Amino acid sequence: xxxxxxxxxxxxxxxxxxxxxxxxxxxxxxxxxxxxxxxxxxxxxxxxxxxxxxxxxxxxxxxxxxxxxxxxxxxxxxxxxxxxxxxxxxxxxxxxxxxxxxxxxxxxxxxxxxxxxxxxxxxxxxxxxxxxxxxxxxxxxxxxxxxxxxxxxxxxxxxxxxxxxxxxxxxxxxxxxxxxxxxxxxxxxxxxxxxxxxxxxxxxxxxxxxxxxxxxxxxxxxxxxxxxxxxxxxxxxxxxxxxxxxxxxxxxxxxxxxxxxxxxxxxxxxxxxxxxxxxxxxxxxxxxxxxxxxxxxxxxxxxxxxxxxxxxxxxxxxxxxxxxxxxxxxxxxxxxxxxxxxxxxxxxxxxxxxxxxxxxxxxxxxxxxxxxxxxxxxxxxxxxxxxxxxxxxxxxxxxxxxxxxxxxxxxxxxxxxxxxxxxxxxxxxxxxxxxxxxxxxxxxxxxxxxxxxxxxxxxxxxx
Amino acid sequence: xxxxxxxxxxxxxxxxxxxxxxxxxxxxxxxxxxxxxxxxxxxxxxxxxxxxxxxxxxxxxxxxxxxxxxxxxxxxxxxxxxxxxxxxxxxxxxxxxxxxxxxxxxxxxxxxxxxxxxxxxxxxxxxxxxxxxxxxxxxxxxxxxxxxxxxxxxxxxxxxxxxxxxxxxxxxxxxxxxxxxxxxxxxxxxxxxxxxxxxxxxxxxxxxxxxxxxxxxxxxxxxxxxxxxxxxxxxxxxxxxxxxxxxxxxxxxxxxxxxxxxxxxxxxxxxxxxxxxxxxxxxxxxxxxxxxxxxxxxxxxxxxxxxxxxxxxxxxxxxxxxxxxxxxxxxxxxxxxxxxxxxxxxxxxxxxxxxxxxxxxxxxxxxxxxxxxxxxxxxxxxxxxxxxxxxxxxxxxxxxxxxxxx
Numbered sequence: 001x002x003x004x005x006x007x008x009x010x011x012x013x014x015x016x017x018x019x020x021x022x023x024x025x026x027x028x029x030x031x032x033x034x035x036x037x038x039x040x041x042x043x044x045x046x047x048x049x050x051x052x053x054x055x056x057x058x059x060x061x062x063x064x065x066x067x068x069x070x071x072x073x074x075x076x077x078x079x080x081x082x083x084x085x086x087x088x089x090x091x092x093x094x095x096x097x098x099x100x101x102x103x104x105x106x107x108x109x110x111x112x113x114x115x116x117x118x119x120x121x122x123x124x125x126x127x128x129x130x131x132x133x134x135x136x137x138x139x140x141x142x143x144x145x146x147x148x149x150x151x152x153x154x155x156x157x158x159x160x161x162x163x164x165x166x167x168x169x170x171x172x173x174x175x176x177x178x179x180x181x182x183x184x185x186x187x188x189x190x191x192x193x194x195x196x197x198x199x200x201x202x203x204x205x206x207x208x209x210x211x212x213x214x215x216x217x218x219x220x221x222x223x224x225x226x227x228x229x230x231x232x233x234x235x236x237x238x239x240x241x242x243x244x245x246x247x248x249x250x251x252x253x254x255x256x257x258x259x260x261x262x263x264x265x266x267x268x269x270x271x272x273x274x275x276x277x278x279x280x281x282x283x284x285x286x287x288x289x290x291x292x293x294x295x296x297x298x299x300x301x302x303x304x305x306x307x308x309x310x311x312x313x314x315x316x317x318x319x320x321x322x323x324x325x326x327x328x329x330x331x332x333x334x335x336x337x338x339x340x341x342x343x344x345x346x347x348x349x350x351x352x353x354x355x356x357x358x359x360x361x362x363x364x365x366x367x368x369x370x371x372x373x374x375x376x377x378x379x380x381x382x383x384x385x386x387x388x389x390x391x392x393x394x395x396x397x398x399x400x401x402x403x404x405x406x407x408x409x410x411x412x413x414x415x416x417x418x419x420x421x422x423x424x425x426x427x428x429x430x431x432x433x434x435x436x437x438x439x440x441x442x443x444x445x446x447x448x449x450x451x452x453x454x455x456x457x458x459x460x461x462x463x
Numbered sequence: 464x465x466x467x468x469x470x471x472x473x474x475x476x477x478x479x480x481x482x483x484x485x486x487x488x489x490x491x492x493x494x495x496x497x498x499x500x501x502x503x504x505x506x507x508x509x510x511x512x513x514x515x516x517x518x519x520x521x522x523x524x525x526x527x528x529x530x531x532x533x534x535x536x537x538x539x540x541x542x543x544x545x546x547x548x549x550x551x552x553x554x555x556x557x558x559x560x561x562x563x564x565x566x567x568x569x570x571x572x573x574x575x576x577x578x579x580x581x582x583x584x585x586x587x588x589x590x591x592x593x594x595x596x597x598x599x600x601x602x603x604x605x606x607x608x609x610x611x612x613x614x615x616x617x618x619x620x621x622x623x624x625x626x627x628x629x630x631x632x633x634x635x636x637x638x639x640x641x642x643x644x645x646x647x648x649x650x651x652x653x654x655x656x657x658x659x660x661x662x663x664x665x666x667x668x669x670x671x672x673x674x675x676x677x678x679x680x681x682x683x684x685x686x687x688x689x690x691x692x693x694x695x696x697x698x699x700x701x702x703x704x705x706x707x708x709x710x711x712x713x714x715x716x717x718x719x720x721x722x723x724x725x726x727x728x729x730x731x732x733x734x735x736x737x738x739x740x741x742x743x744x745x746x747x748x749x750x751x752x753x754x755x756x757x758x759x760x761x762x763x764x765x766x767x768x769x770x771x772x773x774x775x776x777x778x779x780x781x782x783x784x785x786x787x788x789x790x791x792x793x794x795x796x797x798x799x800x801x802x803x804x805x806x807x808x809x810x811x812x813x814x815x816x817x818x819x820x821x822x823x824x825x826x827x828x829x830x831x832x833x834x835x836x837x838x839x840x841x842x843x844x845x846x847x848x849x850x851x852x853x854x855x856x857x858x859x860x861x862x863x864x865x866x867x868x869x
Contacts, residue, residue: 162572191697192577242568244528254533279570287530295573302754303732305725307696308575319695320616321724323732325758344566351469351567353574354692358612368561387759388839395845409534424530440484 028171028178028216028228029151147217147228149449152180155433157441159236161295163187164224165444168231168435177433178216181227182448185456188225194459196295196308201227201462203271203297210418211262213282213292220463222454223446227463232290234283234426235437241278246343249372250409251423255281256337257402257410258289263333264398267326272300276332277310278339283437285430287422300326311353312345316385319357330392330401334382341375342368346383374406466680466702467663470565474501475665480569576696579721581729591723593627600655604629604713607653607686613694617724618831624723629653629713634706641712644669644677644703648693650714657710659683662703669703676703694720731785732757734806735833738783744811747853748844755843760833765826774823778813780836787830792823802827814840814847 152169159166164183171178188197204215204227216228237255241247247255259276266273274296282290296308303323307314315331317324339345346365349355363385367376381391381404391400402412414420428434466472478497487493596604604626608614617625634641634657641652641659645668664670664677680702683689692698694717735757739745748756762785765771771782774794784807790799791809800822803809809824814837837847844850 191575193575195578196575238570240528244526246526247528248526248532250532250534251528251530275573277571296575302751303758305581305729306576306578307721308573310571310573312571321721321728323725323728323758325754342562344563348563348566350565351473352466353695353698354612357695361612386839387755388835388842393755394842420533422530423533424528442483442486 026174026176028176029147029173147226148219149221149226152178152228154180154448156435157443158231158435158438160441161293163191163193165441168433168438169228170433176431177231179229179231181229182444183225183227185220185223185225185454185460189456189459193295196298196306197225198460198462199298200294200296203299204229204294206269207266207271209262209265210416211258211289211291212265213290213294218463220460221449222452222457223450224448225460225463226448229292230290231433231435232282232292233285233428233430233434233437234287236279237281237283237289238278239437239439240283240424240426241340241343247340249341249375252337252340252375253406253410254420254423255289255340256333257407257412257415259291259333259336260398260401260407261412261416262289262291263329263392264402266297267329267398270299270301270326271297272304272326273297273329274309274332275313276329276336277313278336279310283422283424283426285426285428286418287425288418311356312339312348314357314360316360316363317387319360325393327387327390327393330382330390333392333401334379337375338365338379338383341371372406374404374408378404378406466661467665467678472663472665473565473567476667477501477569574696574698576721577718579718579725581725589722589726591624591628591719592630594630596626596629601626603655603686604653607688611688611691613691613720618727621723621727624727625715625720628719628723629715631655632712632714634710634712637706637708639706641704641706642690642700642702644701645699647697648690648700649697649718650716651688651690651694651720652704652715653688653713654683654685655711655713656685657712658707659687659689659704659710660707661689662705663701664703668699676705682707693717734785735760735783738806738808738833742781742808742811744814744851747850752844756835756840759839759843760835762831762833764829764831767826767828767830769826769830771824771826771830771832772810772820772822774821775819777817778810778820778837780834781808781811781813781840782824783808783833785831785833788827789824789830790827792825793821813837815851 151172153172155168155170157165158168158179164181164187166179166181169178169180170176183197188194201215201218204213208214213232214230216230218225218227220226259281263273263276273291273294275293276291280291280293282292284290298304303325305321305323307318307321309318309328309332313332313335315324315328318328335345335347347356347359349359363383365379365383367379371379378391378401381389382401384390387393391404392398394400396403401407402410411420426437428437478494481497482490482493485493605622608626614622614625632652642648642650644662644664659682660679661681661683662676662678663680664675666677669675669677683704689702689704690700692701694715697717736753739748739753739756745753745756760783771789772778774792784803784805786805789803789807789809791801791803793800803824810820812818813820841847
C-alpha cells in the first residue's frame with residue numbers, strides 16, 4: 001500500500017472567488033440594512049423590545065418583497081452560531097405585519113390560481129415547483145422562529161421518513177436553495193417521538209462543523225414542524241454505495257475519516273448521535289460528507305436508555321436494554337466501515353429484525369477476505385461487545401480511532417479543512433437546485449401552512 | 464413464528480419500491496419488465512459468483528465505484544480497478560463471508576422505543592403490575608420465554624417482575640384477530656391454551672376482502688409466543704394472528720417490560736457507582752470515570768464453595784459482591800478471617816500492582832459479583848499510577864509548581 005499524504009493543492013474547500021457566492025453560508029431570509037446584520041449579536045435583547053422587533057420585521061418584509069438582488073449580497077449566521085434564534089432579526093414577529101404580508105404572498109406563490117378549495121399534489125418532475133395548494137385563507141402561524149412558510153417556495157421531495165419528509169425549497173428572498181424537513185406533529189406524537197424531536201432541534205442548534213448539516217431555523221403551523229437546513233446537493237452516500245456495490249479501501253477510509261471527525265466533535269459536546277448509516281450521510285457538491293438527520297441526537301454526558309437507531313447498526317448494549325453511552329456511535333462507525341467495504345452489514349439476516357438482534361448479541365462477524373488487514377484490525381476493535389476494548393471508549397477517546405494504522409495516511413488537519421480531494425465529485429450543477437442525485441418519492445398530498453386547531457401546540461415550544 | 468420466505472417478500476418490496484419510484488401507467492407491463500430484468504441480473508450474478516469462486520477470488524469482491532483514490536500520490540483519476548489490485552491482494556482471511564443472497568438493498572428505517580427515564584431518577588413510585596399465577600402457570604411461562612433472547616439475560620428478580628406482569632387475556636371465540644399485520648404493535652403474547660393461525664399478506668398489511676389476511680404461514684399452540692418485536696419498539700406487525708378456537712393468552716406490553724429492565728439496570732448501576740465511591744483506591748475518580756467503569760463491569764455468578772480469588776495468585780481483577788456471602792481465608796487458619804456481604808469489594812489492590820493475592824475469597828452461598836480486570840481498567844482510564852498520584856500531593860509533578868512559590 002503506498003504511503004501517502006503528500007497532497008497537492010486542493011480545490012475542494014470553499015475559497016475560490018467565483019464559486020463563493022454559492023458557497024458561503026447564507027441565511028434564507030435577509031435583512032437589507034447592514035446595521036441589522038451586526039445587531040443581532042451585539043444586541044441580544046432586541047427581541048425583548050417589541051418596538052425594535054416590529055420595526056425590524058416591517059423593514060425586513062419590505063426589503064424582502066421588493067428587492068431580492070440587493071439582499072443576495074448579504075450573508076447571515078445560521079442559528080447555531082447565534083445560539084438562539086431570538087438573536088436574529090425577527091422577521092415576522094408582529095401579528096399584524098405578518099397578517100398583511102403573508103396573506104398575499106402565500107396565495108401568489110404557493111397557491112396556483114386554478115385551485116379553489118381542496119389541494120392537490122402532483123409528483124414533481126425534474127425540479128418543477130410543487131403544486132401543493134393550501135386551502136383558502138391559509139396563513140402560516142408563526143411562533144418563535146425567524147422563518148415561515150411564506151419565505152420559501154416548496155419544491156420536490158428529497159427523502160421521506162416515518163413521520164415526515166424533506167423538501168427542496170427555494171428562498172424567495174435570496175433565490176438560494178435549502179432543504180426543509182417537514183414533520184407531522186400528529187405522527188410525531190403518535191410515534192412518541194416528541195422528546196426526540198425537540199432534542200433534534202436543540203442539538204442541531206448547538207452544532208457547527210464542516211461535516212454536519214447546518215440548521216438555519218425552524219417554524220411550525222397547526223399540523224407540521226419545519227426545519228430549514230442547507231440543501232446538500234450530492235445526494236446520499238447510500239445511493240453512491242449501492243451503485244458502487246462496495247467502496248475500495250481508500251474511499252471507505254476517506255468517508256470514515258470525515259465521519260470520525262464529526263463524531264469526535266459531537267462527543268466533545270457530549271452529544272450522542274445514535275443513527276449513523278449511509279442513508280444519513282450526504283455528499284456536498286465537492287464530495288465531502290455532511291451528517292444529516294439528528295432525530296436521535298441527544299445530550300448524554302454519561303448514560304442513556306432509550307432503544308433507538310437502525311436495526312443493522314444497533315450496538316449490543318442497546319439491543320440488550322442495558323443503558324449505554326456514547327461508544328454506541330463507535331460501534332456504528334464499525335458497522336458503517338464494514339458496509340462501505342463489503343456492500344452489506346455484518347449482522348443482516350434474511351430480513352428479520354429479531355434475527356439481526358440475536359446476531360448482534362452473539363457478536364460473531366465474518367469478515368470477507370478482501371478486507372484490508374488494517375481495516376480488519378480497526379473493525380475488530382470497533383465491533384466489539386467489550387467496552388474495555390472498543391476504540392473510542394478508551395482512555396485515548398476518539399484519538400485512539402484517529403491514530404489507528406488504517407487511518408495512517410489521513411492528515412486530520414487537512415481533512416478538517418476539506419483540503420483533501422474527495423474521491424468522487426457528484427455530477428451536479430451548483431447552486432441551481434439540482435436535485436438529480438436524489439431519488440424520487442411520491443409527493444405529499446396534505447397542504448402545508450394550515451391553520452386551525454393544534455392539539456399539540458404546547459409540545460413543540462422550541463420550534 | 465414462521466412467515467413467508469424472506470426472499471420472496473424482499474423481491475416484492477423491491478418491486479414496490481421501483482414502482483413508487485417510476486409510477487408507471489401500465490402496471491402489468493412494468494411488473495413484467497421488472498421481473499424479467501431481475502431474473503436476468505440474478506442469473507448473471509450467480510454465474511459470475513461461480514466463476515469467481517472457482518478462480519479463488521472473493522465473490523462479489525468487485526466495485527463499480529466511479530471515483531478516484533483520495534489518498535493517491537499521483538494526480539486524481541487513478542483507475543480504481545488498478546487500485547483494487549494493489550490494495551487487496553496482499554491478504555486473505557478465511558473466505559467464509561460473502562455477499563448475502565437477497566440482501567436488502569433498500570433504505571433502512573430508523574426505529575425507536577418511547578423515551579424512558581429511570582423511575583428512581585424521577586422519584587415517582589412506579590411499580591410493575593403484578594398478576595397472580597399458579598405455580599404451574601409460572602413454570603409454563605418460564606419455559607415459554609426461555610428460548611427468547613430478550614428474556615435470556617434477565618436475572619431472577621427481573622424475570623419474576625416480568626413474568627408477574629404478564630396479564631391473562633381470554634380470547635372468547637374463534638376467528639378473533641389478536642394482532643393485525645401492519646398495525647402498531649405494543650404487546651407480546653404467550654399462548655396459555657387454545658390455538659392461533661398466522662397469516663402474512665405480501666403487501667405488508669392486512670387488506671379487505673376474503674383474501675385480505677394473505678396466506679397462512681403457521682400456527683401457534685400452548686407454550687408458543689408471538690409479537691416479541693413489540694417489546695423492543697413500535698414496529699408494524701409483520702403478520703396477522705387469528706384464534707382458531709376459544710383460547711387464553713398472556714400479554715405483556717413494551718413500556719412495562721422496558722421499565723422493568725431499565726429500572727433494575729439503573730438500580731444496579733447506582734449500586735456499582737456507590738461501591739466505586741467507597742473504594743479508597745478509587746476516590747479520586749471523576750464521576751465520568753466512575754460511570755465508565757460502571758459501564759464496563761461484568762457480572763459473574765459462582766455457586767457456593769467457589770474460590771473466587773486464591774491466596775498467592777497474581778491478582779488480575781477486582782470484584783464487587785452484588786449478592787450472596789463470601790468468606791476470606793488465609794493459609795494456616797481454619798476459620799475465615801473475614802466475611803463479605805452484598806456491597807463489599809475485594810481484590811482491588813490488583814489494579815495497583817502485580818503482588819500476589821494476600822488471601823483467598825470463597826463463596827459461602829451462590830454469589831453474583833461484578834468484576835473488572837486490571838487491563839480493562841487501564842484501557843479505560845489510563846495507568847493506575849497516574850490516578851493514584853492525583854490525591855497524593857507528594858507525588859505532584861514538579862512542572863506544576865509556581866516559580867514564585869516558596
